[in-house]
Amino acid sequence: MSSETTPAREPVLDITDLTVDFHTDNGVIPAVKGISLTLYPGEVLALVGESGSGKSVTSMAVLRLLPGTAKVGGTIRFAGKDLATLSEAKMNGVRGKDIAMVFQEPMTALNPTMRIGDQITEVLLNHDICPKDRAWERAVELLGRVGIPEPERRAKGYPHELSGGQRQRVVIAIALACNPRIIIADEPTTALDVTVQAEILDLIRGLAAESNTAFLLVTHNMGVVADVADRVAVMFRGNLVEEGPAERVLLAPEADYSRRLLDAVPKLPEAAWSEIAGIEEGVPGQVLQLDGALSITESAPIDGAVSVSDAEFARAHGTDSALELIDATVQYTRKGSTFTALDAVSLTIARGEIVGLVGESGSGKSTLGRAALGLAPLAGGTVNIFGQPVRDRALLNRRERQARARVGVIFQDPGSSLDPRMTIADCIAEPLVVHGWQGKRASSALRRKRVAELLDAVELPRDFADRYPHELSGGQRQRVGLARSIALEPGLIIADEPTSALDVSVQASVLAVLRELQERYGFACLFISHDLAVVHDIAHRVAVMYRGGIVEEGLSSDVLVRPQHEYSKRLLASAPSPDPVEQARRRAARAVLAESVA
Amino acid sequence: MSTLTKTKRPRGNIGTFLARRIFQSVIVILIVTLIVFSLLHLALPQGPALGVLGMQATQEQIDAFNHKNGFDLPLWQQYLNFLWQLLHGDLGASFTLNKPVSVAIGQRLPKTMALALIGMIVALIVAIPMGIYQATRRGKAGDVALTAWNFVIYSTPSFFLGLILVIVFSQWLRWFPAQAPQGSTVGEVLSNPAGLVLPVLTMALGIIATFSRYMRSATIDNLSEDYVRTARAKGTSVTVVVTRHVVRNSLTPVIAMLGYYLPVMFGGMIVVESLFNYPGMGLLFWSAAQTSDYPVLLGCVLIIAIATVVGSLLADLIQALLDPRTRGELA
Numbered sequence: 001m002s003s004e005t006t007p008a009r010e011p012v013l014d015i016t017d018l019t020v021d022f023h024t025d026n027g028v029i030p031a032v033k034g035i036s037l038t039l040y041p042g043e044v045l046a047l048v049g050e051s052g053s054g055k056s057v058t059s060m061a062v063l064r065l066l067p068g069t070a071k072v073g074g075t076i077r078f079a080g081k082d083l084a085t086l087s088e089a090k091m092n093g094v095r096g097k098d099i100a101m102v103f104q105e106p107m108t109a110l111n112p113t114m115r116i117g118d119q120i121t122e123v124l125l126n127h128d129i130c131p132k133d134r135a136w137e138r139a140v141e142l143l144g145r146v147g148i149p150e151p152e153r154r155a156k157g158y159p160h161e162l163s164g165g166q167r168q169r170v171v172i173a174i175a176l177a178c179n180p181r182i183i184i185a186d187e188p189t190t191a192l193d194v195t196v197q198a199e200i201l202d203l204i205r206g207l208a209a210e211s212n213t214a215f216l217l218v219t220h221n222m223g224v225v226a227d228v229a230d231r232v233a234v235m236f237r238g239n240l241v242e243e244g245p246a247e248r249v250l251l252a253p254e255a256d257y258s259r260r261l262l263d264a265v266p267k268l269p270e271a272a273w274s275e276i277a278g279i280e281e282g283v284p285g286q287v288l289q290l291d292g293a294l295s296i297t298e299s300a301p302i303d304g305a306v307s308v309s310d311a312e313f314a315r316a317h318g319t320d321s322a323l324e325l326i327d328a329t330v331q332y333t334r335k336g337s338t339f340t341a342l343d344a345v346s347l348t349i350a351r352g353e354i355v356g357l358v359g360e361s362g363s364g365k366s367t368l369g370r371a372a373l374g375l376a377p378l379a380g381g382t383v384n385i386f387g388q389p390v391r392d393r394a395l396l397n398r399r400e401r402q403a404r405a406r407v408g409v410i411f412q413d414p415g416s417s418l419d420p421r422m423t424i425a426d427c428i429a430e431p432l433v434v435h436g437w438q439g440k441r442a443s444s445a446l447r448r449k450r451v452a453e454l455l456d457a458v459e460l461p462r463d464f465a466d467r468y469p470h471e472l473s474g475g476q477r478q479r480v481g482l483a484r485s486i487a488l489e490p491g492l493i494i495a496d497e498p499t500s501a502l503d504v505s506v507q508a509s510v511l512a513v514l515r516e517l518q519e520r521y522g523f524a525c526l527f528i529s530h531d532l533a534v535v536h537d538i539a540h541r542v543a544v545m546y547r548g549g550i551v552e553e554g555l556s557s558d559v560l561v562r563p564q565h566e567y568s569k570r571l572l573a574s575a576p577s578p579d580p581v582e583q584a585r586r587r588a589a590r591a592v593l594a595e596s597v598a
Numbered sequence: 599m600s601t602l603t604k605t606k607r608p609r610g611n612i613g614t615f616l617a618r619r620i621f622q623s624v625i626v627i628l629i630v631t632l633i634v635f636s637l638l639h640l641a642l643p644q645g646p647a648l649g650v651l652g653m654q655a656t657q658e659q660i661d662a663f664n665h666k667n668g669f670d671l672p673l674w675q676q677y678l679n680f681l682w683q684l685l686h687g688d689l690g691a692s693f694t695l696n697k698p699v700s701v702a703i704g705q706r707l708p709k710t711m712a713l714a715l716i717g718m719i720v721a722l723i724v725a726i727p728m729g730i731y732q733a734t735r736r737g738k739a740g741d742v743a744l745t746a747w748n749f750v751i752y753s754t755p756s757f758f759l760g761l762i763l764v765i766v767f768s769q770w771l772r773w774f775p776a777q778a779p780q781g782s783t784v785g786e787v788l789s790n791p792a793g794l795v796l797p798v799l800t801m802a803l804g805i806i807a808t809f810s811r812y813m814r815s816a817t818i819d820n821l822s823e824d825y826v827r828t829a830r831a832k833g834t835s836v837t838v839v840v841t842r843h844v845v846r847n848s849l850t851p852v853i854a855m856l857g858y859y860l861p862v863m864f865g866g867m868i869v870v871e872s873l874f875n876y877p878g879m880g881l882l883f884w885s886a887a888q889t890s891d892y893p894v895l896l897g898c899v900l901i902i903a904i905a906t907v908v909g910s911l912l913a914d915l916i917q918a919l920l921d922p923r924t925r926g927e928l929a
Contacts, residue, residue, distance in 0.1 A: 065830055089835070096833035103831075108824040111843050113850075113922055122842075123832035158922040174832060 012181050012214050013039035013062070013099075017074035020057050024069060031057045033238035034074065039182065042212040044204065046229035046246065048219055050261070050503040051474075053235040055218045059184045062216070063095055079181070097127040100175035104187035106168035110159040116143070116170055117155030123177045142173040146203060164361075165196035172203065179211065186218040193360035194530065198574040198590060201228050220503065222265045223576025226250055226583040234258045247580045264508040265578050266533035270585075272562045276569050277589035277596075322492040322524035323349040323372055327381035330367050341367040343548035344381060351491065354518060354525040356539030356556060358532055358571070364548040365528050369496050372526060373409065386491060405435040408485030408523070410478075412497035417481060418469040424480055425451045425465035431487045454483040457520075458513050475506035479513060486517055493525045499534060511538055532575045536560045544568045569593055619914075623907035630903040631684075631896065635677050638892060645669040649890030650693040667693075680896065689900070690893035692886075699897040702882060705782060707901065710871070710878035712784045714863055717798045718856070721805035726849070728806065729813025733848075734840060736818060744810070752807040756866055760800040760873045767796060778876035787877075797874045801866055805859075812855055816848035823847075850920045857913025861906040 020032040032054040039045050049055045060066050062076055064083065076083045078098060083091065095101075100123075103109045110119055120139035124130055130138055136155070143151035146169040148162075159167055168188060175183050185204065189197035205228050207213050217229060225232055229246040234255060242255035253259045330342035342364045349355045359365045370376040371383055374390040383390040388403040408431075411417040418427050429447045431437075438446060452462050458479040469477055478498060485493050498514070499507040515538060518525060529535050535542055536556050543553040544565065552565040563569045573590040577583045642649070647660040647669070655663075664670045668679055683690060689699035732741040751759070768776040778797050779790035787794070820826065821844060829839045864880070871880035879898060886894035918924040 063831060065827060092833040092835055094833070095831055101828075101831040103824060103828060105824050109828045111825040111829065111847070113846050113920075114843065119828075122829070122834060126833045160923040171828065174828070 009040050011038040012041050012079060013037075013216070014077040015058075015062070015074070016077070018058060018061060018076065019073040020054070020061055020066065021071045021073075022069050023071060031070075031238055032061070035233075035235070035238075035240040037233055037240070037243070039214045039216055041181065041214050042208055043230045044208050044215040044217055044228050046217045046219055046225040046232045047235060048222070048225055048232060048261075049235035050220060050505060052237070054238040055235045056186050058235070059101075059186050059216060059218050062184060063099055063101060064091055065095075065101075093127065096123045096174075096180070097129075097178045098180055099182045099184065100178070100180040102168070102171050102175050102183060102185040102188045104190055106164050106171055106191060109171050110167055112159055114158075115155070116157055116159060116162075119170070120155070120174055120177055123174050127178050129178050138177070139173075142177055143170070145176070146170070146173045147199070148173070163196075165192050165200065168192060168196075168200055169203075172200070176207070180213065182214045182216065183207075184216045184218070187220070188217070189224060190219070190221065194532075194574040194576070195360060195570060197224070197576070198227075201576075204228055221576065222250065222262060222504075222578030223583065226578050226580045227576050227587065234261065250578055250580050261505065262578060264505040266504075266508070266511075266531070266537045267579065268533045268536050268572075268575065268577060269557070269561055270582055271560070271572055271589075273585045273589050275562055277573070277592040320351050321348050321384070322351045322353070322386060323347075323526060324384040324387075325368070325371065325381065326384075328368070328371050328378055328383050329380035330364075330371055330376045331379040340379075340548050342371060342376070345545075345548070345550055346381075347543055347550060347553070349492070349524045349526055351524050352522045353541065354527055354539045356535030356542040357526060357528045357545060358530065358535050358542060359545030360530060360571070362547075363545040365545045366496055367548075368545070369494050369526060369528050372494055373407065374404070405431075405488055406491040408488065408490035408493040410481050410485045410493060410495040410498040413501055418477060420469055422468075423465065424455075424467050424469065424472070427469070427480060428454055428465075428484045428487055431484060435488055437488060450487070451483075454487055457486065457517060458483045473506075474502055475510055478502060478506075478510050482510070482513060482517065486521060486523070489521060490523050493523050494528075495525060496528045497530065498527075500529065500531065507534070514538065532560055532572060533577075544571065566593075619911050623904075623911065626907055627900070627903045628681075631680070631900060632677065634896060634899045635680065636673075638895065639673060642890060646693065646890035646892050684900075689897040692894050693891050694886075694889050695891070695894070699893045702894060703879065703897050703901060706877065706879040706882045708784045709787055709876070710864075710867055710880060712787065713794070713797060713801070713870075713876065713878060714867060716794065717801035718805060718863070720798055721802040721809060724802070725806045725809035726813050726852070728810040729852075730817050730840065730845060730848075732810065732814045733817030733821060734836075741814075748807040748810055751803050752811075755869075756800055756804055757869045757873055759803060760796070760870060763796050763800055764873075776874070778871075778874035780875075780877060782877070797870050797876055800870050800873070801863070804866065805863075808859070809852060809855070812852045813848060816851050817844055820844045820847045850917055853920065854913040854917035857909040857911070857916065860909035861902060864902050864905065 015035065015037040017034045017036060018032055019030070019034050022029045022031055035054075035058065037045070037047075037058075047055045047058060057066065057070070061070075061072050062078075062083070064072075066072065072084065078094065083094065086094065110116070117136055117139045120142055121135035124135045124138055125132065129135075140151045140155050143154055148154050148166060148169055154162070154166075159170070162170065168191075172188075175185075183204075188204070189200050192200065201224060204215060204217070208215055208228075215228075217224070219225060225246060232242075232244065232246045232249040233240055234242040234249065234253075234257065236257045242249060242253060242258045244254075249258060250262065253262055325345055325347045327344040327346055328342055329340065329344050332339045332341055345364070345368060347355070347357075347368070357365045357368060367376055371378060372385070372390070374383070385407060386403045388400045390404075391400065422430075425448065428451045432447050432450060437450075448465070451465055455462050455464060460476060460479050460483070464472070464476070464480075469480070472480065478501075481498070485495075495514075499510050502510060511534065514525075517523075525539075527535060527539050539556050541554065542556045542559045543550045544559065544563070544567065545551070546565075546567045552559055552563060552568045559568065560572065563572050570590070570593050573586050573593055575586070577586060639645075645664055647663045648655060651659055651663060661670075668676055671679070680690075687700070689703070691698050692702055695702050728744060732744055735741045764776045767773045774795045775793050776796065777793065779787045779793035781787045781789075817840075821840075826839055826843060829843050830836070834842070867878065867880035868884055869880070870876065871878045872884045875881070879901070882894060883898040885891075886898065
């Protein structure tokens with residue numbers, strides 16, 4: 001990370017007083033209010049901010065890809081040329097050739113009905129980079145360069161055959177195809193798992209260093225910034241509030257907003273990297289003692305950690321468990337082959353305990369949540385809620401139904417998990433109605449009173465009761481989700497990625513409400529998340545899932561500081577930390593761990 | 599992919615998929631015949647005798663007719679007899695045409711299919727570019743004007759639309775004849791293209807109004823997809839993005855809609871064929887309905903039912919084959 005930039009060099013991109021206004025039926029909405037930025041060859045400039053800050057709009061304005069309703073002011077100079085004055089045809093000559101772009105959503109960024117190779121040759125042929133008969137060869141080379149296995153075969157395939165991370169690599173291959181001088185990457189890793197994110201970031205770092213490509217990296221993730229950025233520009237409501245070298249901004253932010261933003265980011269404690277991967281503490285970025293990397297078994301505090309976890313486990317194993325899975329197995333049969341999503345998993349959550357469940361996509365963590373709710377058919381084992389077995393809802397007897405009524409659920413997407421045609425009050429009251437709260441006689445006035453109490457509990461104004469979900473922000477909607485989940489005073493809440501769709505500051509406030517409610521009502525909670533720092537923040541214990549099984553389980557403060565299992569170590573080393581010093585250690589640990597796997 | 603058609607994607611291997619769908623289709627067709635059979639008898643409790651023999655027929659003649667055709671048997675037995683005949687490929691004989699129903703339909707069906715096919719091709723040649731044009735100029739004058747025009751056409755009953763076309767192009771301008779070409783084979787009919795213009799136009803206008811809407815909304819859906827932005831960021835011009843990327847993806851659901859549209863088209867054919875006196879199945883059905891020619895009516899309904907289930911099966915297959923995401927599962 002070269003923290004010193006040399007402004008003496010000629011900037012490759014020079015943005016001056018950029019303004020973007022959207023002209024809508026409801027008047028003019030300013031999105032970017034006069035910002036100035038410069039980007040130098042070979043550097044990674046991170047543009048950070050929360051949703052609505054104007055960071056994506058800024059990046060799209062550079063390539064003039066904003067919709068017709070956007071009016072752009074100010075100048076954007078690329079290598080001395082004012083991009084705004086170019087004709088559309090000339091601009092098409094810049095797009096993809098001099099300035100390329102990588103987008104946030106790898107799942108949808110590629111044409112589903114066009115072969116991958118053709119999608120890469122398109123950019124080569126657009127700019128006459130090579131003759132038609134050579135283009136395919138180049139496309140295969142590019143796929144190999146971004147680390148796609150079997151590039152010849154993949155080039156003939158379609159996007160749906162690839163994972164999200166691989167698709168993002170294809171998009172990066174398209175961006176690299178013409179050796180552009182600038183790559184604008186708009187949240188390039190947000191939709192990806194952390195270990196995949198780490199690989200993509202390594203790729204970006206390598207490219208910036210070796211080919212002198214300048215990166216404008218738009219992101220909301222401070223860990224990503226700490227990992228790859230040389231400089232940072234912080235945006236807030238269309239304004240640039242701070243700009244400076246990454247290390248300085250992350251460690252000693254000057255602007256009030258930057259400070260608040262950084263404070264809201266949940267942080268993991270410094271992990272014991274010396275034990276995990278032989279990284280010497282206090283010497284960031286330096287890899288020592290490679291062969292000692294796997295000597296973790298000798299380190300002392302482990303036994304303690306395990307015994308605490310065992311004690312917890314034993315206590316939970318009594319009659320007092322809220323949720324208990326014993327060798328629970330879930331299998332899906334598709335196209336004749338059986339896929340085991342959950343492989344004989346045992347997990348117990350005591351009453352009043354929050355257990356975090358971490359893992360990457362496909363690890364089975366959501367399936368475990370569904371199994372706990374009786375939504376995934378068990379192929380083997382048992383799931384008990386408050387000592388009652390979970391079965392098909394139609395088969396439940398009265399006691400089992402009562403047990404079921406004591407389980408609340410919070411879903412990931414606050415936008416689509418609320419019925420758009422129901423008022424907030426109806427959304428919150430629905431479990432009251434379904435489960436016959438207070439008997440059948442419960443009057444609507446009584447229910448309204450309960451809804452008002454619940455709105456108070458999640459710190460939303462009472463008059464929200466008559467509004468509709470679309471009138472609320474994402475964070476407010478997730479609070480409604482919270483209110484709904486606690487409506488029946490549950491003894492257990494299953495929360496599946498409840499804050500991953502939210503901005504960090506909003507996430508912080510939703511987590512604060514959840515924590516406060518948990519203290520007040522004392523419910524148990526299965527908190528499913530891919531974000532280790534959030535889990536560390538909220539969960540007493542944590543279980544790490546990998547390929548359908550729990551590979552490690554223990555107190556959060558143990559597992560997330562001194563992971564024992566190889567996979568947990570890799571997961572922890574891949575989770576980006578906003579602290580540049582810690583992040584450098586993680587990067588080093590990642591390299592060591594990768595080596596030990598190879 | 600689009601909000602236009604959310605069809606069930608075939609799962610699993612093509613053999614089991616087809617077997618299951620064909621089994622379902624047979625059940626659907628059986629139910630259709632049962633419903634039509636019951637409705638015919640509800641509408642005319644005395645049976646078809648008076649319609650066929652004329653109002654002057656004596657009671658003896660009617661009894662003899664009913665006995666000969668089995669109409670004196672209980673209804674369930676009549677239905678079973680019908681199914682038994684059907685199982686042997688026998689649709690019975692027409693009361694009025696002096697020939698077996700299968701022969702009558704065999705003569706008429708190709709002509710109807712020819713007219714429908716021509717109408718459909720003409721319509722799609724216009725409707726697909728129209729939909730793309732409207733989608734790319736969404737909300738502008740051209741789009742608004744075409745939308746208005748299409749709604750007018752869409753809400754005009756086709757018999758009325760046909761009459762207007764006849765008045766304008768046949769009576770005032772004298773460009774095209776008001777009567778469709780006559781003839782017993784498809785070749786004879788096709789040898790008189792001028793006579794086909796007005797029937798084809800009557801049919802096509804309605805299809806254009808419907809399918810340009812489908813194409814427009816499918817294209818609009820696709821234009822807002824992320825891959826369009828990716829293609830633009832490669833330096834591909836808007837026109838090329840539409841022709842190279844968007845059209846293919848938008849066509850898939852629209853082509854699939856064709857399968858579902860088959861029965862609707864047949865309904866339209868009845869009107870068009872009667873209006874222009876075109877010797878197709880629509881006209882056959884129409885005259886059979888007027889003379890209570892039960893076997894012909896049942897035969898026609900059976901053909902329509904088969905066309906409907908085959909159409910929706912084709913729609914699912916086409917959609918699955920055009921989309922690489924499902925193509926692999928079918929192979």
